[in-house]
Amino acid sequence: MNEFLAPILHDIGLMARPALFNLYFAVASIPLGFLFAIFFALGKASPNRLISGFCRGYIYAFRGSPFFIQLFMFYSLALAFNLSLWKPWGIDWFVLNPLVLGPVILTLNTTAYTAEIFYGALMTVPKGEIEAARAYGMSGAQQFRSVIWPHLIRLAWPAYTNEVVFLFHATALIYFTLPVIGDQKDLMNIAGELFERDYNAVLHFSVAALYFLAISLAIFLVFGIVYRRLTRHMPGASRVRWSFSRL
């Protein structure tokens, strides 16, 4: 083992467990955010002014403000109700746990971003197909299941892939706000901790960056495979373009 690689491999070993915390936050919030986003996207497109106004406002507010501030706000909001609600009910250990509160706030955030992507896709679903479905006498739910949804998810998938990568990047912010309990540490915590030990910023931050980069690429790979499946009936090879930009 040469002198250059040894410290890098050592750091890679040390950061494997912290990387799981970042992965946990992402994995815990992605499915819920996906589910809620469908409702918010349909809500934004709703003819009911009240529903569409609410969904529009929610999406605008969460997309228009920094996730960092959202974390601070919801954490301090949860703290403010601690003495009056959580403590007497005996659920403060659960509500104020970063492993619960983190995914909750992430879900609130990604719901808005994903809903905007789904809404954009919903607006580009070919009108003729919906009319055809209606002409066949399909109910609203049937139209959604067999015509609108397959179109929507295929149109939205490349942008959604980017959103998932960004959501994973956003997990780096969680422990700057929420308390670090026991040996719960994410990649940013361990990078900072190792830096304070030997002041080697380049090594530790680069290895942490390597983890983020590798997991981001893995997300692109997996989502790319799903995209190929989603578009397997389409003419021409289609690939998710790797573009790393939150829309």
Next chain:
Amino acid sequence: MLDFLPQWMKDGIGDDLLFWLGYFTNGKHLSWYASVQYTLAAALFGALVALLLGLGGAAARNSRFLPLRALGALYINIVRGVPDVLFFLFFPLAFEQLVEWIRAQSVCTPETLAANVGRWPPCDAANWFLGTPEYLALACVSLGIVYGAFAANVIHGAMNAVPRGQLEAARAYGFSATQVLWRFHIRQMWVYALPGLSNVWLLLVKATSLLSLLQIADIVLWADRLGSPNFTRSAGLVHPDWRWGYYLVLLVFYILITFISEKVFAAITRWASRGMATAGGAAA
């Protein structure tokens, strides 16, 4: 704070309102309002650096010289594949260490170096103290580097989106390569780049909320200080935990900035697409 108001005005306002007016204009609150300057400065100068690096990155990405092209692609893809907060913390740290290391070469003696083994800076004389202005400058540059990569990606795409025919026509009229680049290619590129650049600007503005991580007393740090439970020995508990209220104000502040930015970008897009052969410019 409000002592300068005439008595009749104080009577008209009422004691309750007067108290709150006084509270929200006390010294700490005024410091909070003043700290917006750091956020705005970081956003504006960060955006300037990002735009320059974006143009430079896109130029490198389109270069005919292979190593430069590879460098451009590497910059664009690596920086965007890493969370902004990581780079935001790493760059100032690395820069500080670089300066201290260079300084250490001249000011450290073997004795002072030996005394500081395993610690940083290499010797006390090489220590570089960073105040708010230095950190703010470093924050602007690191925001610029991160979002410059995003901007480079957008500009690279926009350069390729300019219709080839436009450039061919310009060439056919006898314009030189430089003229074609500046008067046609880059001039028309903005219309295609603006939606993407607007997105990058909004990301950058939201990233300015991270300034407090570099020990800058920005709006986030002041909101935390002002809202924390305030207990003094003489007055007892002045107020409980009000932080969420202060953060809510910040949330609204950022939403307002987003709203204003969207309006401004819409106006710029209208201006840039005048006379262009696109849906937006056709009417003009």
